[in-house]
Amino acid sequence: MRNFFIFIKCELGKTYEVASHLVDLVEETRQVHSVSGTYDLLAQFAVEKEADIGRFVTTKIQTIPGIKDTQTIICFNAFTSDKGLGEA
Template sequence: MRQFYVFIKCELGRTYDVAAALVDQLEEARQVHSVSGSFDLLAQFSVESDADVGRFVTQRVQTLDGIKDTQTLLCFNAFTSDRGLGDD
């Protein structure tokens, strides 16, 4: 599976509507957080390893009502206590 995050800027007053749509309509959405700063939401997605992330974001995320802008962050490695940080 491929993990990535999308910062989402919403139309004024639509943040909770957009968050609900992400969770309800996209099974690939793992977590959706409200955040401070330039964006309103941070959503974590998980797709198949061979999925086209750009197409997913432009066709499935950006088309949801209430979204003004996005910024996508691709993940390279996940470092956890059981993988990637061991003392081998």
């Protein structure tokens, strides 16, 4: 699996709706956090190694109603015992 994070800026008043949509309807979602600063949410996703992350972001995330802007952060390595796979 390939892990990556997306900072998400929401339209005013839409942060909770966007977070719910990510958690309930996007199966690749691992975590969603509300954050302070330029963006409203930080979401973690995991896709198959062969997946096109750019296409995933533009078709499955940026099209969600209430999302105004995104910034994607690609992960290279996980320095945890589970290698970022969520296994203990």
